[in-house]
Amino acid sequence: MTNLEQLLAIYRSKPVILAPMEDVTDVVFRRLCRSLGAHFCVTEFVNVEGLLRGCKRAKRKLVLPADDQPTAIQIYGSDPDRLAEAAEVAAEAGPLAIDINCGCWVPKIAGRGAGAGWLREPEAMVAMAKLVVSRTKLPVTVKTRIGWGPESHMPIVDLARRLEDAGVVALTLHCRTAQMGHSGAADWTWAKRAREVVSMPVIVNGDIKSGPDALRAITETGCEGVMVGRRAIEHPWVFREARAMIDTGVDHPQPTIDERIDLCRAHLIANVEARGEQYGVAVTRRHLSGYLKGIPGAAAVRQALVVTDTLAGCLAILDDVRARRHAPIAQAAEVHA
Numbered sequence: 001m002t003n004l005e006q007l008l009a010i011y012r013s014k015p016v017i018l019a020p021m022e023d024v025t026d027v028v029f030r031r032l033c034r035s036l037g038a039h040f041c042v043t044e045f046v047n048v049e050g051l052l053r054g055c056k057r058a059k060r061k062l063v064l065p066a067d068d069q070p071t072a073i074q075i076y077g078s079d080p081d082r083l084a085e086a087a088e089v090a091a092e093a094g095p096l097a098i099d100i101n102c103g104c105w106v107p108k109i110a111g112r113g114a115g116a117g118w119l120r121e122p123e124a125m126v127a128m129a130k131l132v133v134s135r136t137k138l139p140v141t142v143k144t145r146i147g148w149g150p151e152s153h154m155p156i157v158d159l160a161r162r163l164e165d166a167g168v169v170a171l172t173l174h175c176r177t178a179q180m181g182h183s184g185a186a187d188w189t190w191a192k193r194a195r196e197v198v199s200m201p202v203i204v205n206g207d208i209k210s211g212p213d214a215l216r217a218i219t220e221t222g223c224e225g226v227m228v229g230r231r232a233i234e235h236p237w238v239f240r241e242a243r244a245m246i247d248t249g250v251d252h253p254q255p256t257i258d259e260r261i262d263l264c265r266a267h268l269i270a271n272v273e274a275r276g277e278q279y280g281v282a283v284t285r286r287h288l289s290g291y292l293k294g295i296p297g298a299a300a301v302r303q304a305l306v307v308t309d310t311l312a313g314c315l316a317i318l319d320d321v322r323a324r325r326h327a328p329i330a331q332a333a334e335v336h337a
């Protein structure tokens, strides 16, 4: 199967996709989300200038181990030629597709014409996409927002059509304007409107936090699939919950306490292996309080984890949680023996 055929097969399966998130969606987190049901992942965005200079940070983001598929590499920049050149270099890392970031709202990126900055010049955005498509042998997708804001009629509908004409094979739509950043509610009706005017797959993104949200987003918009970002950081089980709801209409049970502890352990161990002890523990912390939600004494456990820098220390705290959880059962067994 060609890359395009594989990608289209994924879109036909109503995929639940892990969003690209800077400093979050690294290889460790992609593996973890995949094991919980994510069909497809997109890397953190890679700056084309860093990539073309071969800087360490960009190089790290381009490493795709054999088991890290299917994954698209996302690139961002403001110069069409440099984007096209970077797409060719990124293709050598073996991703399934190249995704162009036209949605980052952060002023230091969008203000320089990259990311969502492209939405201020739709004509140039389409020409850029066309150039990138012409220069890479891989399928090219675009992730963008509904408009710069606060337009009364968002440019995305016309833009979707023109991006498809330019050879883009799929569109992911974060249903907010650039000016909204992450605030306000995502308006999925724009995904429906964009989907209606193109034949390429459209993925709806923004505020999908549960299985029912995922099903509703697909049903209300007619989009091929959903992309989940922030909810995955604290609750990566959202992928299996969305999968169950989309495929069978049934709510997947919430993770058990043991599953929550197991995930904390697995994520800590994998990050320490990948990044060394100090950094590995530090980058896992942002996930742990979400993973431990609902366990007995969660607040105290979180406090203890925040001030613990070693892997052994963190694992000991988690083992203690598990031991305390099992203690009453063990005592009861003794009484009845």
Ligand SMILES: Cc1cc2nc3c(=O)[nH]c(=O)nc-3n(C[C@H](O)[C@H](O)[C@H](O)COP(=O)(O)O)c2cc1C
Pocket (backbone or CB within 6 Å): 019, 020, 021, 022, 023, 024, 043, 044, 045, 074, 101, 103, 104, 143, 174, 205, 206, 207, 208, 227, 228, 229, 230, 231
């Ligand atoms: C910490 C963080 C980093 C992000 N980094 C990227 C990125 O590198 N590329 C991108 O296209 N979007 C990025 N986003 C946006 C997400 O991919 C997604 O579009 C947005 O969070 C809305 O989806 P959600 O409501 O499911 O979180 C980032 C979001 C967050 C919270």
